[in-house]
Amino acid sequence: MNRTFSIGGVHPHDSKISRECAIEPLPIPETVWISVAQHIGAPAKPIVAVGDTVKVGQPIAEPGGFVSAYIHSSVSGTVKSIAPRKDLAGNAQLCIEIQVEGDEWLESIDRSDILKTDFTDDNKAIVEKIRQGGVVGLGGATFPTHVKLTPPPGKVCERLIINGCECEPYLTSDYRTLLEKGREVVVGTAILKQVLGVDTATIAVEENKPEAIAYLNKLLPEMRKISTKYAGISVMSLRKRYPQGGEKQLIDAVMHRQVKSGGLPIDVGAVVQNVATALAVYDAVQKNKPIIDNSVTVTGECFPRQANLLVRVGTPLQYIIDYLGGFPAEAVKVISGGPMMGKAISNLDAATVKGTSALLFLTEKQTRRAPESNCIRCGRCAEACPMGLEPFLLNPLARAGMTDELEKNAVQDCIECGCCLYSCPANIPLLDSIRQAKAQVMGILRARAAAAKAAAGK
Amino acid sequence: MNRLLVSPSPHIHAPVSTRSLMRDVVIALMPAVLVSVVFYGWSELLVLGVSVASCVLLEYLVTRFLMKKPSTIGDLSAVVTGILLALNLPSTTPWWVVFIGAVMAICVAKMTFGGLGQNVFNPAIAGRVFLLISFPTYMTHWEMPKGLFGADAVTGATPLGVVKEGLLQGGKLSELISPDYLQMLLTNIGGSAGEISALALLAGFVYLLARRVIRPHITLSIWVTVAVVALVFWLVNPERFTGPVFNLLTGGMILGSCFMATDYVTSPMSVLGGIIYGVGIGFITMMIRYFGSYPEGMSFAILLMNAVVPLLNRAFHQKKYGRA
Numbered sequence: 001m002n003r004t005f006s007i008g009g010v011h012p013h014d015s016k017i018s019r020e021c022a023i024e025p026l027p028i029p030e031t032v033w034i035s036v037a038q039h040i041g042a043p044a045k046p047i048v049a050v051g052d053t054v055k056v057g058q059p060i061a062e063p064g065g066f067v068s069a070y071i072h073s074s075v076s077g078t079v080k081s082i083a084p085r086k087d088l089a090g091n092a093q094l095c096i097e098i099q100v101e102g103d104e105w106l107e108s109i110d111r112s113d114i115l116k117t118d119f120t121d122d123n124k125a126i127v128e129k130i131r132q133g134g135v136v137g138l139g140g141a142t143f144p145t146h147v148k149l150t151p152p153p154g155k156v157c158e159r160l161i162i163n164g165c166e167c168e169p170y171l172t173s174d175y176r177t178l179l180e181k182g183r184e185v186v187v188g189t190a191i192l193k194q195v196l197g198v199d200t201a202t203i204a205v206e207e208n209k210p211e212a213i214a215y216l217n218k219l220l221p222e223m224r225k226i227s228t229k230y231a232g233i234s235v236m237s238l239r240k241r242y243p244q245g246g247e248k249q250l251i252d253a254v255m256h257r258q259v260k261s262g263g264l265p266i267d268v269g270a271v272v273q274n275v276a277t278a279l280a281v282y283d284a285v286q287k288n289k290p291i292i293d294n295s296v297t298v299t300g301e302c303f304p305r306q307a308n309l310l311v312r313v314g315t316p317l318q319y320i321i322d323y324l325g326g327f328p329a330e331a332v333k334v335i336s337g338g339p340m341m342g343k344a345i346s347n348l349d350a351a352t353v354k355g356t357s358a359l360l361f362l363t364e365k366q367t368r369r370a371p372e373s374n375c376i377r378c379g380r381c382a383e384a385c386p387m388g389l390e391p392f393l394l395n396p397l398a399r400a401g402m403t404d405e406l407e408k409n410a411v412q413d414c415i416e417c418g419c420c421l422y423s424c425p426a427n428i429p430l431l432d433s434i435r436q437a438k439a440q441v442m443g444i445l446r447a448r449a450a451a452a453k454a455a456a457g458k
Numbered sequence: 459m460n461r462l463l464v465s466p467s468p469h470i471h472a473p474v475s476t477r478s479l480m481r482d483v484v485i486a487l488m489p490a491v492l493v494s495v496v497f498y499g500w501s502e503l504l505v506l507g508v509s510v511a512s513c514v515l516l517e518y519l520v521t522r523f524l525m526k527k528p529s530t531i532g533d534l535s536a537v538v539t540g541i542l543l544a545l546n547l548p549s550t551t552p553w554w555v556v557f558i559g560a561v562m563a564i565c566v567a568k569m570t571f572g573g574l575g576q577n578v579f580n581p582a583i584a585g586r587v588f589l590l591i592s593f594p595t596y597m598t599h600w601e602m603p604k605g606l607f608g609a610d611a612v613t614g615a616t617p618l619g620v621v622k623e624g625l626l627q628g629g630k631l632s633e634l635i636s637p638d639y640l641q642m643l644l645t646n647i648g649g650s651a652g653e654i655s656a657l658a659l660l661a662g663f664v665y666l667l668a669r670r671v672i673r674p675h676i677t678l679s680i681w682v683t684v685a686v687v688a689l690v691f692w693l694v695n696p697e698r699f700t701g702p703v704f705n706l707l708t709g710g711m712i713l714g715s716c717f718m719a720t721d722y723v724t725s726p727m728s729v730l731g732g733i734i735y736g737v738g739i740g741f742i743t744m745m746i747r748y749f750g751s752y753p754e755g756m757s758f759a760i761l762l763m764n765a766v767v768p769l770l771n772r773a774f775h776q777k778k779y780g781r782a
Contacts, residue, residue, distance in 0.1 A: 007779050012470060090464075169470070248779060258780040333463040344464040360469075367469045373533065374575035376476055378722040388778035392727065410778055418468030425476045426575070432466055 002207055004239035005249040006256075008386035010419045012242055012340065014208055015169040018299040018306035023176045025293075025310040026323060028103060032075050032314030033085055033095040033351040034060065039136040040143045041067030046096055052079045056105040057290055059132075060096055069144045070134035071096075074292040074312035076104040087353075088317075088336050090346040098314070108288045115183050116286040117226050123195045126285055133284025134291050134354070139163055139245065139274030140337065142355040145281065148273070149195050151266045158269030160193050160201040161254050162278050165238065165245035167206060168338025171358050173295040174275040176308045178205070178212040181279055182219055188278035190229045191285050196271055201233045202254055203275075208240045242340060243417040247272045249386050261413050276357070291354050296320070300361030302328040314351045317359065321348065331361040339367075340418045370427040381420035381430055387413045391420035391430040398437035407441050414438045476574070480534035482671045486662035487541050487717065493658040498549035508553045510540030512560035520569040535574045539563055542582035545713060546650050546757070547589070548597065555596050559585040579764045580724045583714075583757045590757070616653075618709045621700055622753035630697045656712045663716035672720045679733045680715040681706060683740025691748060699748060710756035711743070718757075724764045731770035738763045 037043040042065035054060060054073040061071035077100040084092040105111060120126065131146040151157060162185070166174040178185060185203075193201045205213050216235040223230040238244055238253050248259050250272055257268040265272055273281075276294065283289040291313065298307045304325035311320065317334075321327050327348075335342040337358055345359075381391035389410055397405045411434060420430040495502050517536040521529045530536075543559055563585030571577040590597045598619065621631065666672045684705050691699035705711065710718075719725060719739055726732045739759045746755025 007777065010472065012472070252779070260780045261778075263780070333465075333469060335467075335469055339470040340468045342467060342469065344462070344466075344469065346462055346464045348462070362469060364463075367463070369465070369471070370475065373476055373530070374573055376479075376535075376575045376722050377727065378479070379727045380474075382727060382776050385776070386779065388776045388781075390727070390776055410781065413779065413781075416467070422468045422470065423472050423474065425474045425479055427471070427475070431468070435466065 002237050002239045003253050003256075004241050005244060005252040005386060007252075007388045008384050008419060009241040009243065009249075010384050010423055011240070012169050012422065014240070015301075016172050016175070016208075017170070017301065018172045018297050018308055019175060021172070021176070021306050021308045023173070023180055023295050023308045023310050026312070026315065026320060028075055028100055028312055029315050029319045031080070031097060031099050031316075032312060033097050033316065034071060034074060034314035035085075035087060035093045035095050035351070035353055036061045036064075036071055037087075037093045038071065038142060038313070038353040038355065039069045040141060041065060041069070041147075043094065044068055044071045046082050046094070048073075048079050048082075048096065050079050050081060053077065053101075054079060054098060056103065057109045057288075057292055058106055059134075059290075063131075063144075067144055067147055069136050070132060070290065072134055072290040072292050072313075073098060074314050075100045077101040086347050086350055088345045088347065088350045088356075089343055095314075095351070106288075110287040110289070115187070117187055117223070117230075119187070119191055119194075119229070119285060121194075126191060126195055129285045129288075130281055132290070133280070133288075135277065135280045135284050136291070136354055137274060138276035138280060138294060138355060138357070139272075140341070140355065140357070142353075145273070145277060148271060149192070151196075151271070152264075155264075155266040156269060157196045157198050157266060157271050158200070159255060159271075160189070160196055160198050161250055161270060161272045162189050162192075162201060162203040162275060163245055163247075163250055163272055164203055164205040164209075164212065164275045165250060166209070166275075167240070167242045167245040168340050168342070169242075170299050170360050171297050171338050172299070173297045173308050173357055175209050175212055177275055177279055177295060178209070179215055182212075182215050183223070184282045185275055185278045186216070186219065186223050186230065186233060187286065188280070188282035189233055190223075191281055192271075192273055192278060193232065194229065198271075199232045203233065203235045204238055204244075204250060204254055205235060206240045206244060207237045213237050243386055243415070243419065246386065246415055246417060248415065261410065294352075294354055294356065296352065296356055297358040297360075298324055299358065300328070300331065300363075301366070302330045302363050303361045304328060311352050311356070313354055316349055316351050317345065318348045320352075320359065328361055330363045332364045333362045333367045335360040335362065340422065341416065369429070372428050373426045375426055375428060378425060380423045380425065384419035384423040386417060386419060387415060389414060391424075391434060394434050394437065395428060395430045398433040401437075401440075403437070403441055403444060406437050407444070411438050412441050412445060476533045476535070479671055480538050482666065482669050483538050483717070484534060484541065486665045486671075487538075487545070489658035489661045490545060490655065490713070491541060493655040494545065494549070497654055502544075502549040504553060505547055505549055505551055505556055506541065506544040508556045509544035509547070509560055510537055512557050513537070513540035513543065513564050516560055516564040517569065517573075520565060521573070525569070525573075530573055533574060536564060539568070539581045539585075542713075542717060543585045545653075546582060546586040546710065548650055551589075551596050555589060555593055558592075559589045562588040575723050577723055578767070579761055580718055580721050583718055583760050583764075587757050587761055590752075616709065616753065617704070618747065618753040622747075625698065631700065632697060650710065650713075653708075653710055653713055656707050659712045659716055663712075666716075666720075672722075673729070673732075675729050676720050676725055676732045676736045677715045679736025680711075680719060680740040680743075683737045684711065684744055687741060687744040691744075705744065705747065709747075709754040714743075714756040714760055715739070719760050719763075724767060726767050726770040726774065728771070728774040728776055731767075731774040734774070735763050735767065735770055738766065
């Protein structure tokens, strides 16, 4: 029996109806809007002006702080405006609008398909290339990768985990990436492994993707023959269970270790990177290609054509939808990401960002929330919670605003995976209230930490 | 421009609802209902009909006219309570006694606390215990199974009743009963309607486990406790104390441990709490059977342990990720 994480979890139908669709490049739109806030941390600062001409891969915004990332032009053309524009959620973000003219790339970028397996031993140079490439975690959090590769002093990484779980229903872009760009992912893994100074790297894939597992198992011995840099990389097949791709759950599944509340994966000797991030690292280090595009699954039973598209960053959603046959009549909700943790999109004029992994179209019937009824105390929410929390208890505490009790019952540990609400037979909007309470308690914890720091400084 | 629905994640829901869970419990009870109707005939059908109809009607009336809220009968929990109450009564119970039991179960034990999920005590058990105390004659007047088209009813005592009565008069167990365990498993001799066939009840229990409606820890901890307690006492004095198999197959043991003690609302949320709850039920049942004045103690045991559930929920919690 394959490994999995030890607490909670659910088994939603995997609905991976786009799994057979090979990644195809989407034609370049006439105009792109590239946001300067595509990552966790400080927004980037524009370094181009209206009227400038730019090439594909040219940096157009620089990091706005330590935890921040470069932004590059995904097209060639002229900067038309630098102004706030509504993002997927309807919030205004500063965007650089570029009118497309041709498709002229920076000469430094290697656009060939030739696999480059040899890489430098200079880790500093590698990290700098990753930083220059604007690489961020593409598993959902969009945390700047070069920061994650600089562990705090005294912490030792024992194992690099490449997250290929893709445990959310419907999503297939990581799966397709493994099948089509498996070698590049392995090279990216080897680069990350070297930078982190670890001997072991595990590519974790759920057992519902046997083709990907078989392909990696075939290719890893071949790669090992090329260079010793590919030793120590292996594939691990995991039982299918949501949310296995959650960082904490994946570390538990692969290493049987649990990250302490408030701690970091590196505390237990783990660093987790997504498959798409490993590919982005390969592109940045080996091909000088920054993140200018990413693969996006466009799917849904009601959607006319399933697809995995290679989309230039900043492409308007409406353009993608029109390309694939238009907005389906029965769809009522469009989600950026998967159905469990993805965000509902309010605005189809918004443009994609680096972290856009999927556009999912759901019908009224698929996404309707039934009316809430009394809690029947079945305990399914607690059984499902992968953090071992008790949503049936947290929900009334949250509604009553009892922050002390909420903190005592670890509401701050919630990873917002949605398992509780998903499994509640009484349709109680557990996560809605718990999410709010978590934000409130996190605020209190931050204020307390700041006060303690100030007191210690005196 | 399409109007897009925007709401927080998750955007999909498991195919499960309170109604679907309750429907599974109703399905699980069907073998026992069928066996009881076949063996006790029309009178059992009447008890079942009156019980289910009164429970549903009473819940409808209370929600609509007293609580002034939308009716909750659609969740089918009143149907479950109705069936369980009927299976806890002798088939000879007069219809008006059944109705009083339903009033106690639904109006007092369930709706006064706010309805499904809010009640401290299992409604069906509260109804049964109320009737046992108020109408002891009707409630210990057992009809022998005779079949749907059988001859006139013959009444008799339950195996547990025979034992209690005989021991009180100074008898010895070996002279009182010669239990036929196979018959007990298939069709018990005398008792509440639902206690007639352990096998039919167990089939329903297996269905609930297979459908993942309930988990087995509470039921198993009751069985293990009963078996251990009975074995110890029986080894000490086999002429005074009945043995493990006899105690597991008689009275309300199977019905109570599989369907009443596992009620979501009135059992603990954590696994460890559930095990302690089960041990408590098993132990109290055996103490009542051995030393109490009633022949059977299952319903009292469940009711008493129901009261302890809030404490168990406070004391025992889920194992949390990353916290020792």
